[in-house]
Amino acid sequence: MNFLEERILKDGVVKPGNVLKVESFLNHQMDITLMDQMADEFKRRFSGKPINKVLTIEASGIGIACSVARVFQVPMIFAKKSKSINIDGDMYVAEVESFTHKNTNQVIVSKKFLSPDDHVLIIDDFLANGCALNGLISIVEASGATVEGLGIAIEKGFQNGGKILREKGYHLESLAIVDAMDAETSSIQFREQENA
Amino acid sequence: MNFLEERILKDGVVKPGNVLKVESFLNHQMDITLMDQMADEFKRRFSGKPINKVLTIEASGIGIACSVARVFQVPMIFAKKSKSINIDGDMYVAEVESFTHKNTNQVIVSKKFLSPDDHVLIIDDFLANGCALNGLISIVEASGATVEGLGIAIEKGFQNGGKILREKGYHLESLAIVDAMDAETSSIQFREQENA
Numbered sequence: 001m002n003f004l005e006e007r008i009l010k011d012g013v014v015k016p017g018n019v020l021k022v023e024s025f026l027n028h029q030m031d032i033t034l035m036d037q038m039a040d041e042f043k044r045r046f047s048g049k050p051i052n053k054v055l056t057i058e059a060s061g062i063g064i065a066c067s068v069a070r071v072f073q074v075p076m077i078f079a080k081k082s083k084s085i086n087i088d089g090d091m092y093v094a095e096v097e098s099f100t101h102k103n104t105n106q107v108i109v110s111k112k113f114l115s116p117d118d119h120v121l122i123i124d125d126f127l128a129n130g131c132a133l134n135g136l137i138s139i140v141e142a143s144g145a146t147v148e149g150l151g152i153a154i155e156k157g158f159q160n161g162g163k164i165l166r167e168k169g170y171h172l173e174s175l176a177i178v179d180a181m182d183a184e185t186s187s188i189q190f191r192e193q194e195n196a
Numbered sequence: 197m198n199f200l201e202e203r204i205l206k207d208g209v210v211k212p213g214n215v216l217k218v219e220s221f222l223n224h225q226m227d228i229t230l231m232d233q234m235a236d237e238f239k240r241r242f243s244g245k246p247i248n249k250v251l252t253i254e255a256s257g258i259g260i261a262c263s264v265a266r267v268f269q270v271p272m273i274f275a276k277k278s279k280s281i282n283i284d285g286d287m288y289v290a291e292v293e294s295f296t297h298k299n300t301n302q303v304i305v306s307k308k309f310l311s312p313d314d315h316v317l318i319i320d321d322f323l324a325n326g327c328a329l330n331g332l333i334s335i336v337e338a339s340g341a342t343v344e345g346l347g348i349a350i351e352k353g354f355q356n357g358g359k360i361l362r363e364k365g366y367h368l369e370s371l372a373i374v375d376a377m378d379a380e381t382s383s384i385q386f387r388e389q390e391n392a
Contacts, residue, residue, distance in 0.1 A: 029309045030272045032265045059254035059274065066259045069228045076226045078255065113225045 003037055004153065004175045005190050016183045018156070026153060027060035027125050032067075038175055039067035042123070042151040045173045049148040051121045053077060053114070055140065057096075057107060057132050064153060065123040072121070077113050079136060081105045092142050094135035107135045109143075116144030127152040127174060130161025137170070154178065157191050199233055200349065200371045201386050212379045214352070222349060223256035223321050228263075234371055235263035238319070238347040241369040245344040247317045249273060249310070251336065253292075253303060253328050260349060261319040268317070273309050275332060277301045288338050290331035303331045305339075312340030323348040323370060326357025333366070350374065353387050 001009075013021040025031040051072050056065035057079040069076035081096075090111040097104050114120070120140045127133055133150060140147050147170060155162045155174035165172050177191035197205075209217040221227040247268050252261035253275040265272035277292075286307040293300050310316070316336045323329055329346060336343050343366060351358045351370035361368050373387035 023306060024308065028273065028276065028306055030262065030265070030274070032262060032269075032272060035262065036266075059258060059276070062255060062258040063262045063272070063274075066226065066228055066231065066262050069226070070232075073228075076228060076259070077224065078226070078259075080224065080255070110219060110224055112220065 001190065002041075002175065004034070004041075007031075007034060008154065008176055008178075009188060012188065014181045014183045014186050014188060018158070018181055020154065020156075020178060020181060020188070022154065030063045032063075035063050035067040036070075038064055038153060039071045041175055042068050042121070042173065043071045046121060046149045046151065046171070049121070049171075050119045051148050053118050053120045053145075054123055055079065055109070055114075055120050055136055056123045057081070057136060060126075061124040064125060068121065068123050068151065075113075077109060079107045079109045079139065081107055092139040094138045096135035097131045107132075107139070109139050111143070114140060114143035114145050118143070118145035119148045120145050121149050121151060122147060123151045125153045126156070127154070127161050127172075128156040128159040130159075130165060133161065133165065149173065151175075197386065198237075198371065200230070200237075203227075203230060204350065204372055204374075205384060208384065210377045210379045210382050210384060214354070214377055215379075216350065216352075216374060216377060216384070218350065226259045228259075231260050231263040232266075234260055234349060235267045237371055238264050238317070238369065239267045242317060242345045242347065242367070245317070245367075246315045247344050249314050249316045249341070250319055251275065251305070251310075251316050251332055252319045253277070253332060256322075257320040260321060264317065264319050264347065271309075273305060275303045275305045275335065277303055288335040290334045292331035293327045303328075303335070305335050307339070310336060310339035310341050314339070314341035315344045316341050317345050317347060318343060319347045321349045322352070323350070323357050323361075323368075324352040324355040326355075326361060329357065329361065345369065347371075 054069040054076045091108040096107045149171040152174040155177045157177040157179040180189040250265040250272045287304040292303045345367040348370040351373045353373040353375040375387045376385040
């Protein structure tokens with residue numbers, strides 16, 4: 001079991017409806033030491049890739065993405081969810097459905113920050129059905145940049161987002177893959193990973 | 197002139213309507229080295245304060261707040277803007293008006309993460325009229341915790357948020373205070389600061 005799986009067992013809370021709450025250390029209150037430890041692990045798993053940009057989506061991916069950008073010594077870009085009157089015309093746009101919030105957001109990245117020369121590592125805190133990740137991938141590919149990898153903190157392995165992305169050939173690394181959860185017994189079953 | 201003021205002059209863009217765009221290094225694409233440099237400066241300006249939590253608001257404050265939490269070696273909490281079906285009952289709530297997005301958001305922090313024992317440094321990227329900052333202050337004070345300081349990257353000194361907060365006695369440190377901008381000449385006038 002790796003450090004993130006141990007932390008999820010210690011401080012995560014399983015709720016009915018396959019909800020895993022990690023708000024005490026990952027996506028509301030953030031343990032910066034853990035973020036940095038995750039970043040080091042992503043650095044190891046994506047070593048040798050010519051990554052020059054880290055991309056995430058607001059809001060809860062930003063903390064991890066900052067730590068990852070630091071270890072790769074590259075800039076971090078976060079895709080924005082809402083339309084702002086301050087946003088200029090030239091944006092890449094993707095539609096992203098949110099199951100948590102039961103709505104669809106336009107996700108935008110300025111064209112200034114992605115170009116065919118870029119090699120992008122996409123980072124997010126959660127992967128379930130893959131809507132957010134697919135939105136970010138479509139933005140990177142629309143820019144002509146290369147998706148070098150997808151780095152996720154917690155993947156819900158019982159939903160199909162990760163499976164589809166791996167089948168498409170993306171290099172997807174999830175630090176913890178939850179294959180099953182049970183709210184009644186508060187149990188969590190992690191997938192064994194070769195390189196974990 | 198300090199490092200942030202220099203960077204704003206180099207890469208910031210002044211737009212009509214007193215809009216200062218810093219999206220190439222601060223709030224869309226983020227320069228992590230700059231975030232860390234700002235964090236070191238906040239550490240210096242708030243030295244000796246018994247800070248044990250850093251609080252910010254999603255989304256563009258998160259990057260800076262992570263760097264600040266790292267140098268203080270404390271957890272970071274970000275207040276959330278939207279209502280989520282995943283949020284439990286026990287939340288501190290503040291109403292925050294957004295001039296950028298022309299709407300009002302409920303801003304929430306779980307009661308689990310703030311208590312009367314806490315000494316909080318509030319961090320954000322921008323201060324103009326102070327709506328977001330006042331929302332965060334009201335949440336900290338509702339919890340019984342102490343506001344040890346307010347750390348801002350860029351203050352619009354020609355709006356009154358900062359003035360009112362200083363008059364109320366808060367220890368407010370803004371790394372760059374813009375007293376005037378002119379979109380036609382692309383000029384920015386910074387306020388001189390004693391400790392800068």
